Amino acid sequence: xxxxxxxxxxxxxxxxxxxxxxxxxxxxxxxxxxxxxxxxxxxxxxxxxxxxxxxxxxxxxxxxxxxxxxxxxxxxxxxxxxxxxxxxxxxxxxxxxxxxxxxxxxxxxxxxxxxxxxxxxxx
Amino acid sequence: xxxxxxxxxxxxxxxxxxxxxxxxxxxxxxxxxxxxxxxxxxxxxxxxxxxxxxxxxxxxxxxxxxxxxxxxxxxxxxxxxxxxxxxxxxxxxxxxxxxxxxxxxxxxxx
Numbered sequence: 001x002x003x004x005x006x007x008x009x010x011x012x013x014x015x016x017x018x019x020x021x022x023x024x025x026x027x028x029x030x031x032x033x034x035x036x037x038x039x040x041x042x043x044x045x046x047x048x049x050x051x052x053x054x055x056x057x058x059x060x061x062x063x064x065x066x067x068x069x070x071x072x073x074x075x076x077x078x079x080x081x082x083x084x085x086x087x088x089x090x091x092x093x094x095x096x097x098x099x100x101x102x103x104x105x106x107x108x109x110x111x112x113x114x115x116x117x118x119x120x121x122x123x
Numbered sequence: 124x125x126x127x128x129x130x131x132x133x134x135x136x137x138x139x140x141x142x143x144x145x146x147x148x149x150x151x152x153x154x155x156x157x158x159x160x161x162x163x164x165x166x167x168x169x170x171x172x173x174x175x176x177x178x179x180x181x182x183x184x185x186x187x188x189x190x191x192x193x194x195x196x197x198x199x200x201x202x203x204x205x206x207x208x209x210x211x212x213x214x215x216x217x218x219x220x221x222x223x224x225x226x227x228x229x230x231x232x233x
Binding site for chain 1: 153154155156158165166167168171172173177209211212213214216218219220221222223224225226227
């Protein structure tokens with residue numbers, strides 16, 4: 001059973017960089033069948049996709065966040081990470097990592113999610 | 124990116140059918156994906172592709188699409204179906220990794 005777990009600070013100061021890691025267990029990141037992503041959800045609001053990557057190195061970020069987002073992968077540890085720079089209170093949210101699947105032309109979907117981690121931006 | 128619009132709230136009597144809709148330009152090209160989220164929990168995938176249910180999702184959940192509108196239908200809503208429902212699709216770029224979410228519909232089962 002694949003399991004994803006987010007980890008990182010629960011509190012980040014404004015203007016600093018938010019850094020989270022997702023650890024995958026019960027399976028491997030090294031798959032061409034799936035992709036991996038980050039999604040956040042501000043309190044009381046809908047989810048917002050942050051960015052995704054696939055094993056072949058393809059990476060794609062939400063255009064509205066692209067200038068502040070970087071992601072990295074450590075295949076040997078089945079971990080991937082998110083860095084979001086210059087955070088403000090608007091970045092306060094529950095952050096999820098998830099596994100994605102897609103068809104060649106028609107759809108994509110996140111089929112397994114981590115439990116999420118709350119990150120507050122406050123001084 | 125693009126936008127997906129959902130009604131904020133829908134209610135249904137126990138055992139009755141209910142349709143939750145999602146509108147957006149990207150839906151003329153791509154299928155909607157539907158998620159169920161209960162308070163304090165991560166979203167759960169319920170419908171993907173034309174009308175596919177992951178293992179463990181009851182067959183009372185189904186998906187359909189017409190033009191720029193996708194629908195999630197629950198035939199015979201149960202008390203445990205009370206939750207927030209979010210749609211998503213590929214974003215307007217069409218990139219296979221790009222995703223856009225709707226704002227969500229809160230379903231109340233009366």
